[in-house]
Amino acid sequence: MNDTINLFQKYLRSKKLKCTPEREEILALILSMSGAHFEADDILTTLRKKKSKIAKGTIYRTLKHLVDAGILRSVIFVDRHAHYEVVAGHKRHSHLVCIKCGKIIEFFDSKIYSALAAIAKKNGFTESGRKVEVTGFCRRCK
Amino acid sequence: MNDTINLFQKYLRSKKLKCTPEREEILALILSMSGAHFEADDILTTLRKKKSKIAKGTIYRTLKHLVDAGILRSVIFVDRHAHYEVVAGHKRHSHLVCIKCGKIIEFFDSKIYSALAAIAKKNGFTESGRKVEVTGFCRRCK
DNA sequence: ATGCGTGCAAATGGTTTGCAGTCCA
DNA sequence: TGGACTGCAAACCATTTGCACGCAT
Numbered sequence: 001m002n003d004t005i006n007l008f009q010k011y012l013r014s015k016k017l018k019c020t021p022e023r024e025e026i027l028a029l030i031l032s033m034s035g036a037h038f039e040a041d042d043i044l045t046t047l048r049k050k051k052s053k054i055a056k057g058t059i060y061r062t063l064k065h066l067v068d069a070g071i072l073r074s075v076i077f078v079d080r081h082a083h084y085e086v087v088a089g090h091k092r093h094s095h096l097v098c099i100k101c102g103k104i105i106e107f108f109d110s111k112i113y114s115a116l117a118a119i120a121k122k123n124g125f126t127e128s129g130r131k132v133e134v135t136g137f138c139r140r141c142k
Numbered sequence: 143m144n145d146t147i148n149l150f151q152k153y154l155r156s157k158k159l160k161c162t163p164e165r166e167e168i169l170a171l172i173l174s175m176s177g178a179h180f181e182a183d184d185i186l187t188t189l190r191k192k193k194s195k196i197a198k199g200t201i202y203r204t205l206k207h208l209v210d211a212g213i214l215r216s217v218i219f220v221d222r223h224a225h226y227e228v229v230a231g232h233k234r235h236s237h238l239v240c241i242k243c244g245k246i247i248e249f250f251d252s253k254i255y256s257a258l259a260a261i262a263k264k265n266g267f268t269e270s271g272r273k274v275e276v277t278g279f280c281r282r283c284k
Numbered sequence: 285a286t287g288c289g290t291g292c293a294a295a296t297g298g299t300t301t302g303c304a305g306t307c308c309a
Numbered sequence: 310t311g312g313a314c315t316g317c318a319a320a321c322c323a324t325t326t327g328c329a330c331g332c333a334t
Binding site for chain 2: 120128142
């Protein structure tokens with residue numbers, strides 16, 4: 001967790017960006033939600049509950065830097081807005097998404113990932129990201 | 143191609159919807175683009191060139207029906223808007239997407255698809271769709 | 285005449301941006 | 310001190326929706 005904060009500071013410095021209290025607060029909040037998927041608006045709501053005045057624009061700008069720094073990853077677009085999750089200390093995985101209740105189950109399958117890497121290579125692609133997502137109805141919603 | 147039009151008409155009838163010239167024109171246009179990926183705005187632009195007055199709203203409404211009818215599928219969300227492709231006569235496949243030039247390469251790997259089906263089943267999910275997408279830089283852009 | 289469909293325009297809603305003042309490095 | 314940052318509000322832009330009229334059953 002402090003590692004992650006360090007990582008972010010290092011990233012900011014490397015880009016000649018500034019480490020501000022707002023950026024720290026947003027990152028701390030995200031890390032405190034430990035592992036869940038979230039979206040920009042969740043952060044805004046939580047901050048408002050805490051009486052923090054950080055503006056929406058600042059959240060979006062910070063989120064972008066966090067993705068850039070490799071701390072967050074954006075995943076899943078069932079609807080029209082971005083969802084994020086913390087990358088650090090989280091091994092690569094994919095999602096089952098229930099299109100009725102929104103439930104998300106994570107899974108991991110190395111055979112799939114290595115097959116994808118091979119396909120990218122075969123086509124001359126340098127892989128930078130991947131999205132493997134299965135949508136459907138969970139046990140309860142089917 | 144006429145099959146697809148038939149399929150759409152059957153779908154419309156089954157839902158007590160009407161087969162209008164606008165809907166036919168949109169579908170015909172999509173089929174004439176044979177195989178390419180497109181977005182709502184591409185259709186609008188093409189229609190405008192042809193002096194067709196079909197409204198934006200009608201395009202979006204029709205697109206939704208086409209997806210519902212199983213004729214189109216929405217794929218890839220690198221940016222913030224939907225891309226579509228024709229499903230009919232097109233076997234299931236996935237995409238390599240270049241994040242620099244937007245080039246898209248399709249690929250097919252049945253091992254991956256059956257692995258995903260097995261994972262969904264194991265978790266009690268009824269699969270309705272899937273998205274397998276690898277982003278990166280193509281040979282030229284790397 | 286019932287009601288689905290259309291064009292048009294206004295509304296939505298997540299995200300981005302311009303600006304003027306503020307604050308780190 | 311100067312360029313980066315922030316809050317705020319307006320702008321964006323793909324998509325959706327409300328409405329009044331039109332057309333097929």
